[in-house]
Amino acid sequence: xNEALELQLxxxxxxxxxxxxxxxxxxxxxxxxxxxxxxxxxxxQTAMLTALEPAAAVEVLDDIPEVERTEAxxxxxxxxxxxxxxxxxxxxxxDVVGALTDDEAGAILAAMEPAEAEQLAQLASYPTDTAGxxxxxxxxxxxxxxxxxxxxxxxxxxxxxxxxxxVQYAYVTESPRKLVGVLRLRDLLLSEDDHTLVELMRSxxxxxxxxxxxxxxxxxxxxxxxxxxxxVDRESNLLGVVSRAAVDAATQExxxxxxxxxxxxxxxxxxxxxxxxxxxxxxxxxxxNIVLNIVAASVIAxxxxxxxxxxxxxxxxxxxxxxxxxSGNQSVAVSMRELALGLIEPFELKRVWIKEALxxxxxxxxxxxxxxxxxxxxxxxxxxxxxxxxxxxFNTLIxxxxxxxxxxxxxxxxxDPALAxxxxxxxxxxxxxxxxxxxxxxxxxxxxxxx
Amino acid sequence: xNEALELQLxxxxxxxxxxxxxxxxxxxxxxxxxxxxxxxxxxxQTAMLTALEPAAAVEVLDDIPEVERTEAxxxxxxxxxxxxxxxxxxxxxxDVVGALTDDEAGAILAAMEPAEAEQLAQLASYPTDTAGxxxxxxxxxxxxxxxxxxxxxxxxxxxxxxxxxxVQYAYVTESPRKLVGVLRLRDLLLSEDDHTLVELMRSxxxxxxxxxxxxxxxxxxxxxxxxxxxxVDRESNLLGVVSRAAVDAATQExxxxxxxxxxxxxxxxxxxxxxxxxxxxxxxxxxxNIVLNIVAASVIAxxxxxxxxxxxxxxxxxxxxxxxxxSGNQSVAVSMRELALGLIEPFELKRVWIKEALxxxxxxxxxxxxxxxxxxxxxxxxxxxxxxxxxxxFNTLIxxxxxxxxxxxxxxxxxDPALAxxxxxxxxxxxxxxxxxxxxxxxxxxxxxxx
Numbered sequence: 005x006n007e008a009l010e011l012q013l014x015x016x017x018x019x020x021x022x023x024x025x026x027x028x029x030x031x032x033x034x035x036x037x038x039x040x041x042x043x044x045x046x047x048x049q050t051a052m053l054t055a056l057e058p059a060a061a062v063e064v065l066d067d068i069p070e071v072e073r074t075e076a077x078x079x080x081x082x083x084x085x086x087x088x089x090x091x092x093x094x095x096x097x098x099d100v101v102g103a104l105t106d107d108e109a110g111a112i113l114a115a116m117e118p119a120e121a122e123q124l125a126q127l128a129s130y131p132t133d134t135a136g137x138x139x140x141x142x143x144x145x146x147x148x149x150x151x152x153x154x155x156x157x158x159x160x161x162x163x164x165x166x167x168x169x170x171v172q173y174a175y176v177t178e179s180p181r182k183l184v185g186v187l188r189l190r191d192l193l194l195s196e197d198d199h200t201l202v203e204l205m206r207s208x209x210x211x212x213x214x215x216x217x218x219x220x221x222x223x224x225x226x227x228x229x230x231x232x233x234x235x236v237d238r239e240s241n242l243l244g245v246v247s248r249a250a251v252d253a254a255t256q257e258x259x260x261x262x263x264x265x266x267x268x269x270x271x272x273x274x275x276x277x278x279x280x281x282x283x284x285x286x287x288x289x290x291x292x293n294i295v296l297n298i299v300a301a302s303v304i305a306x307x308x309x310x311x312x313x314x315x316x317x318x319x320x321x322x323x324x325x326x327x328x329x330x331s332g333n334q335s336v337a338v339s340m341r342e343l344a345l346g347l348i349e350p351f352e353l354k355r356v357w358i359k360e361a362l363x364x365x366x367x368x369x370x371x372x373x374x375x376x377x378x379x380x381x382x383x384x385x386x387x388x389x390x391x392x393x394x395x396x397x398f399n400t401l402i403x404x405x406x407x408x409x410x411x412x413x414x415x416x417x418x419x420d421p422a423l424a425x426x427x428x429x430x431x432x433x434x435x436x437x438x439x440x441x442x443x444x445x446x447x448x449x450x451x452x453x454x455x
Numbered sequence: 456x457n458e459a460l461e462l463q464l465x466x467x468x469x470x471x472x473x474x475x476x477x478x479x480x481x482x483x484x485x486x487x488x489x490x491x492x493x494x495x496x497x498x499x500q501t502a503m504l505t506a507l508e509p510a511a512a513v514e515v516l517d518d519i520p521e522v523e524r525t526e527a528x529x530x531x532x533x534x535x536x537x538x539x540x541x542x543x544x545x546x547x548x549x550d551v552v553g554a555l556t557d558d559e560a561g562a563i564l565a566a567m568e569p570a571e572a573e574q575l576a577q578l579a580s581y582p583t584d585t586a587g588x589x590x591x592x593x594x595x596x597x598x599x600x601x602x603x604x605x606x607x608x609x610x611x612x613x614x615x616x617x618x619x620x621x622v623q624y625a626y627v628t629e630s631p632r633k634l635v636g637v638l639r640l641r642d643l644l645l646s647e648d649d650h651t652l653v654e655l656m657r658s659x660x661x662x663x664x665x666x667x668x669x670x671x672x673x674x675x676x677x678x679x680x681x682x683x684x685x686x687v688d689r690e691s692n693l694l695g696v697v698s699r700a701a702v703d704a705a706t707q708e709x710x711x712x713x714x715x716x717x718x719x720x721x722x723x724x725x726x727x728x729x730x731x732x733x734x735x736x737x738x739x740x741x742x743x744n745i746v747l748n749i750v751a752a753s754v755i756a757x758x759x760x761x762x763x764x765x766x767x768x769x770x771x772x773x774x775x776x777x778x779x780x781x782s783g784n785q786s787v788a789v790s791m792r793e794l795a796l797g798l799i800e801p802f803e804l805k806r807v808w809i810k811e812a813l814x815x816x817x818x819x820x821x822x823x824x825x826x827x828x829x830x831x832x833x834x835x836x837x838x839x840x841x842x843x844x845x846x847x848x849f850n851t852l853i854x855x856x857x858x859x860x861x862x863x864x865x866x867x868x869x870x871d872p873a874l875a876x877x878x879x880x881x882x883x884x885x886x887x888x889x890x891x892x893x894x895x896x897x898x899x900x901x902x903x904x905x906x
Binding site: 034035038039042067069156159160189190192193194223226227231248249252253255256259260262263264266267268269272273274275279280282283286287289290291293294297298300301302304305308311312315316317318319320321322323325326327329330331333334336337338340341342344345346347348355356359362363366367370371374375378382430434438 | 485486489490493518520607610611640641643644645674677678682699700703704706707710711713714715717718719720723724725726730731733734737738740741742744745748749751752753755756759762763766767768769770771772773774776777778780781782784785787788789791792793795796797798799806807810813814817818821822825826829833881885889
């Protein structure tokens with residue numbers, strides 16, 4: 005049934021009847037639509053987006069994953085792309101244009117109205133996760149001397165446009181764009197007609213600079229019940245608004261991507277992408293990882309003599325490697341969480357060491373005791389149990405402390421902790437773990453082989 | 456400097472001067488405040504929350520992590536807890552009460568006003584991630600026959616209460632609580648005074664049932680620009696409102712917790728928790744993992760003869776285990792992402808197999824070729840390179856296909872894929888990997904040892 009449906013969208017596109025196409029798309033659930041659009045060939049996507057009215061094309065683009073949207077827009081003619089962009093609010097325009105190459109973006113901007121293009125180029129130039137990158141430039145602003153009755157009149161005149169914008173606040177400015185106050189639309193609703201805005205507004209409104217980080221915005225919305233916050237330049241001129249929804253979406257994306265980045269998936273991967281590209285995306289991190297693995301395993305190569313005499317050790321090496329990695333990665337996750345919640349600062353290594361050392365000791369003893377017991381029972385030699393147990397206990401301690409510290413150290417050096425913590429952690433703990441088992445075994449070799 | 460600050464909050468608490476305490480807390484940045492509160496002893500937390508006005512205590516509780524908040528409330532006297540809860544909106548009341556044990560919750564409810572307690576008990580009984588669990592019962596509702604002028608009057612009379620609520624919509628009901636329409640507050644603002652609500656409202660408003668899942672709510676807010684959606688029972692009676700912010704917060708928490716759950720951190724861990732509890736939280740998953748690791752490594756024990764003759768194989772076993780785990784976990788993350796985006800349905804295993812088999816082949820050949828080359832150079836024996844390379848290539852293929860399928864299969868069986876995918880994946884791929892290297896090596900043993 006599914007394949008029948010998928011066939012249908014490309015069929016409908018090929019028929020070239022735009023009205024039928026719009027009806028067909030409208031009849032689909034958003035998720036089903038997104039999937040079918042993702043599965044169209046590039047040419048069919050272009051044909052579909054060009055055949056639709058710009059307003060309908062925008063709705064399609066809104067529902068597909070960002071990485072697919074960028075590609076679809078890049079394949080359109082600059083004129084078609086410009087017409088579609090025109091239907092989007094400014095912050096979403098900037099997201100789309102910002103994800104394109106400079107050449108592609110330039111061509112589209114050249115096809116837009118000069119005023120719109122200039123504003124958009126400015127917006128797209130802000131880094132994504134800053135107030136400038138997240139803000140929309142559509143704001144409702146009035147002079148401070150305006151009367152409520154006049155403002156309501158203006159709002160009613162402009163009702164049609166306002167209904168299509170996510171407007172929650174009216175801003176009050178002086179000498180032309182300097183922000184001096186803010187009003188919730190419902191403050192207007194609940195007040196008398198003959199007041200002036202300067203009487204009603206909250207003065208010295210909370211505002212952020214265009215380069216405020218996502219983290220600062222997150223903190224601000226956590227501390228205040230605002231639905232949006234105005235963005236100003238250094239002279240307090242009003243530039244735009246960052247909505248709570250934009251900050252929530254960006255934070256959500258960041259949290260979900262921590263998990264993917266911890267597995268080396270730096271770019272968003274969707275299964276409709278070309279296979280070679282998906283393979284390359286994953287391989288770039290795997291190939292670093294395999295080199296680190298080989299480096300770590302080279303420790304084993306130094307102890308081949310010991311291994312050849314106590315072959316049972318080979319069974320326990322992968323277990324010690326894997327378990328130390330698991331224990332360490334738990335600490336990584338706890339530190340990432342505490343950093344995100346602001347419960348810890350990157351310089352507080354000592355605090356993490358103290359807090360993690362206890363856990364490392366307890367869990368090391370529990371896991372080391374368990375594995376040591378298994379090694380004893382399996383080999384019948386208590387000394388083998390001792391070697392394996394002590395090595396795992398001590399290596400768990402190291403892994404837990406290192407795992408807790410790495411995100412803080414990497415963050416201080418400006419390295420992405422989600423991406424780099426795992427490989428560094430497992431390489432170090434593998435090397436230590438192999439070294440511990442094999443060097444203790446070498447020291448106790450007579451006890452291990454006499455049995 | 457930090458320790459001086461931490462000392463200070465407990466000192467201020469000990470002085471017993473509530474005004475000074477409130478001033479001191481007000482002077483702190485929210486994050487600094489959260490940290491210091493988390494680091495207080497249980498008794499000091501109780502003393503602090505009891506000394507503060509309920510409204511101020513609520514602000515403190517709002518800023519600390521949920522798990523700490525639950526504990527702090529559970530240590531309060533039921534009367535003090537009831538007074539603090541009274542200051543919270545209904546959905547947050549329900550979150551706090553829902554996290555307590557039944558006895559603790561019962562004692563607090565008994566100390567509240569009966570009407571408030573009854574409503575709260577009802578709210579707290581809904582599962583957390585459903586519309587019932589996420590909704591607030593504070594709604595602005597009017598009869599459909601009301602005139603705009605009368606409604607505005609009523610709103611103005613009620614302005615003080617409304618200013619403290621996150622109200623975006625007015626709902627229109629008939630025969631007493633049946634939902635028939637919805638109005639944005641700004642529709643009221645932009646319309647003439649003598650209209651009745653039935654003329655202005657949007658009829659047949661989108662509403663959800665109290666048992667709608669977070670996923671359904673997420674889809675609804677993705678498809679519509681609503682700031683909130685009404686919750687109704689089977690007879691269309693209005694029960695409450697779920698805000699976009701509540702759904703965003705719940706989704707965000709879910710996304711971040713996928714990463715933590717993939718490492719066995721089921722409950723939120725904060726470093727101010729008692730060490731033994733933190734140790735137990737982490738150990739419960741680690742101890743399952745170590746048993747699975749031992750099971751997997753038992754494959755190696757079956758091939759001790761081969762290993763003792765080709766000791767170099769022991770170097771490559773941990774590498775094959777780790778690399779297969781990495782490749783497989785990447786596929787797990789891509790499937791989790793596609794499930795979350797709705798780009799794939801749990802029954803579409805065949806699609807995943809086809810899409811992943813190609814990646815597994817490509818990446819398997821690349822990684823197997825690399826590791827095989829290293830093994831050849833290291834040992835000087837091309838056959839050792841062949842064994843290691845083929846085993847890693849084939850095992851990567853298995854890991855990538857299995858990793859992509861596991862989240863779908865687990866989801867269909869109602870098992871949490873974030874929690875269970877990793878351990879199952881690594882156990883299976885370890886066993887296969889060890890079996891492949893060692894059984895191929897056994898077949899080719901003459902080639903490996905003659906050299």
